[in-house]
Amino acid sequence: MDGPLKGFRVLDLSTFLAAPTTGRLFAEWGAEVIKIEPMNGDTYRTFGPTMAMPITEKANPNFDTHNAHKNFVALNMRTPQGMEALHRLLATADVFLTNTRTKALDAMGLTWEELHRRCPRLIFAHILGYGEFGPRKDTPGFDYTAFWSRGGMLVDVAPVGGPPCNTLVGMGDHAVSLAIAAAVCAALLRRGQTGQGEKVDASLLQLACWLNMSSINTAFYGRKLSRTHFEINQAQSNSYKCKDGEWIYIAATDYNKLFRRLCTEVFGRPELADDPRFCTRELSLKNKKELIEIYDEIFATKTRDEWDHLLSKANISHELCQHIGDLVADPQVTANNYVYVHEYEDGTKVPVTPPPVHFGSIDYFKYQFQQAKPIGADNDRYLKEVGYSEEEINTMRAQGQIV
Numbered sequence: 001m002d003g004p005l006k007g008f009r010v011l012d013l014s015t016f017l018a019a020p021t022t023g024r025l026f027a028e029w030g031a032e033v034i035k036i037e038p039m040n041g042d043t044y045r046t047f048g049p050t051m052a053m054p055i056t057e058k059a060n061p062n063f064d065t066h067n068a069h070k071n072f073v074a075l076n077m078r079t080p081q082g083m084e085a086l087h088r089l090l091a092t093a094d095v096f097l098t099n100t101r102t103k104a105l106d107a108m109g110l111t112w113e114e115l116h117r118r119c120p121r122l123i124f125a126h127i128l129g130y131g132e133f134g135p136r137k138d139t140p141g142f143d144y145t146a147f148w149s150r151g152g153m154l155v156d157v158a159p160v161g162g163p164p165c166n167t168l169v170g171m172g173d174h175a176v177s178l179a180i181a182a183a184v185c186a187a188l189l190r191r192g193q194t195g196q197g198e199k200v201d202a203s204l205l206q207l208a209c210w211l212n213m214s215s216i217n218t219a220f221y222g223r224k225l226s227r228t229h230f231e232i233n234q235a236q237s238n239s240y241k242c243k244d245g246e247w248i249y250i251a252a253t254d255y256n257k258l259f260r261r262l263c264t265e266v267f268g269r270p271e272l273a274d275d276p277r278f279c280t281r282e283l284s285l286k287n288k289k290e291l292i293e294i295y296d297e298i299f300a301t302k303t304r305d306e307w308d309h310l311l312s313k314a315n316i317s318h319e320l321c322q323h324i325g326d327l328v329a330d331p332q333v334t335a336n337n338y339v340y341v342h343e344y345e346d347g348t349k350v351p352v353t354p355p356p357v358h359f360g361s362i363d364y365f366k367y368q369f370q371q372a373k374p375i376g377a378d379n380d381r382y383l384k385e386v387g388y389s390e391e392e393i394n395t396m397r398a399q400g401q402i403v
Contacts, residue, residue, distance in 0.1 A: 001069060003030025003362055008188065010034070010095040012070065013110075015042050017143065017173035018180075018204070019099035019127045020066040025181045026095070027069035028355045034093075034382060035070045036086065038077060039403055041375040042067075051169065054348055060372065061350035067372040068352075073383075074376030074403035077108065081401045088386035091119055095184055099127040103138055112199045121197050123187045125180050128203040141204050147172025151208025156215075156225045168324075175207045178356065235284065235291040236262070239321055240299035247321035248304050250311065255281040258316060265314040266307075267298050327351075342369040376403030 005026055012023035012035045020035075020042075027033040035042075048055040048062040055062075073089070076082035090096060096115060098105065105111055105126075112124045129141010130150070144167050148154050151172070154164035179202045187198035209216065215225060224231075232238045236252040236259065252258040263273040272278065272294070277287040284291055299307060304320060311318040327333050328341065328351045342352045352369045379402050383393050396402045 001028060001030050003028065004359060005185075006030035008032070008094045009092060010097055011036060011090055011093040013096070013098040013100060014127075015044050015099065017044075017066055017170050018176045019097055020044070021170075021174055021177040022125070022127070022180050022184075023070060023097055024066055024068050025177060025355055026097075026184075029181075029359075031095075033070045034089065034378070035067060035072050035372075036077075036089070037072065037074045037375055039074055039375075039400070041074065045375075053350075056344075056346055056348055058346040059344035059348035059350070061344075061348065064369075064371040065350070065352070069370045070372065071378040071382070072373045072376060073379050076401045079401055081396060081399070083108070085383060085386070085388070085396075085402070087118065089382060090115065090122065092386060093119070093122060094188065095123040095125055097125045097127075097180075097184075101138065101140070102126075102128075102132070116197055116199070119197065121191060121195065123184055123191065123197050124199045125184050125187075126199070126201040127176055127180055128201055130205050131203045132201060143167065143170055143172040143204060146204035147175075147208045150205050151212060152215075153208070153212070156227070158227065160227050172204045172207060175211060176202050176204055179207055179210075230289050230292055232288075232292070235288055235295055238292065238295070240295055242299055242304040242307055243301060244303040244305075246304040248299070248307050248311075249319050249321055251317040251319075253317075255284060259284070261314055262316060266310045266316065269298070337364050337367065340367075344371070379403060 008026075008031045010023060010026045010031050010033045012019065012033055014020050014023065014035075023033045023035060042063070044066070045060060045063045046055075048060060051062045053062040075085050077086060096110075098110070100108075100110070102111075112126070115122055115124055128137075129146040130136040130139055148167045148171075149164075154167065158165040180200065183200040183202065187200050191197060219225075226232045229238070234253070234255070236250060236255060239247045239249045241247050250262075252262050259278070260273040264270045276283070278284045278291050302310075308318070308320060322330070328339055330339075333339050337354060339351050339353050341349050343349050354364055354367050358364055380390075380393055383396075383402070384390070388396070393402070
């Protein structure tokens with residue numbers, strides 16, 4: 001694909017979500033991405049049913065979502081011959097991307113120190129669960145654990161007294177992918193100035209801290225997160241249930257400017273604007289529970305779409321509380337091609353989310369989803385490029401060194 005990273009080569013030795021998604025980003029930004037797999041392939045190829053997604057002879061939407069647009073090489077990295085092939089490929093790369101744990105990289109001779117010695121211009125991009133240091137540095141880290149659980153979100157956004165909330169799949173992984181992609185681009189820019197490679201790393205726990213920086217600050221000073229309908233900071237920034245059972249969120253945060261407009265133009269209740277319990281911001285905060293109860297009664301009288309119309313007409317910031325499944329057909333989403341439905345040869349369909357950043361030089365309305373290739377599909381091409389003859393490749397295949 002054409003894009004700002006055209007001409008750069010990335011070797012992607014990774015599995016599951018965070019690092020593979022980063023590799024897909026690089027590919028969609030124009031880089032040549034070579035995914036290195038073990039002989040039986042990335043174990044994530046088999047995870048479709050776990051994610052309630054199909055796997056057919058022609059389609060593997062769960063794996064493809066994170067590995068589209070890549071080239072595929074499969075090596076037996078448990079043998080010297082397989083590792084020699086990997087090192088030859090690394091010598092041609094600009095970036096080495098991995099989420100392999102540090103201990104395993106050390107055992108394979110793929111540490112930053114060793115690779116920097118061999119390939120001084122190589123950018124070493126490492127995604128971790130918990131970071132380089134500390135008591136959990138060698139602990140396997142997943143989105144559910146290092147990001148959601150250790151990051152405090154499972155408990156602090158759940159209702160008081162109830163169990164921790166369930167997670168949204170991959171949110172932490174996808175956040176890390178953006179962070180490490182940005183870091184790699186900065187490292188490539190610096191390499192252009194110094195001629196030297198760089199080590200960059202990011203962890204799931206690190207991204208939980210970064211994304212929650214405002215909440216960490218407020219928690220430090222004693223403020224707890226709002227965990228019930230009535231603990232919200234103010235009535236004008238809250239969600240309300242409508243007549244049809246759906247919810248709407250209003251964000252009329254400028255009380256002095258918008259409270260009267262909300263009462264008169266939207267609710268048709270001008271007397272509420274002059275109610276002595278709520279006529280100033282300070283009084284509305286003091287009597288917040290009563291005001292929320294009044295809003296609850298008002299919003300229960302109309303459907304979500306009716307309130308959407310009235311709030312839009314009054315130019316008051318608000319939004320429908322949608323279901324995630326609604327995004328595929330959301331007119332605002334489709335107008336920007338943020339999600340579209342790809343159909344495989346056998347008729348299997350999958351919603352595809354193009355990269356979360358648009359470049360003016362790329363027409364995303366001509367975006368074509370390129371599904372992941374079979375295990376080792378590009379072995380011969382890349383091995384020949386790094387000096388192996390066809391006879392040597394055939395011998396390696398016969399000896400179980402490559403697919």
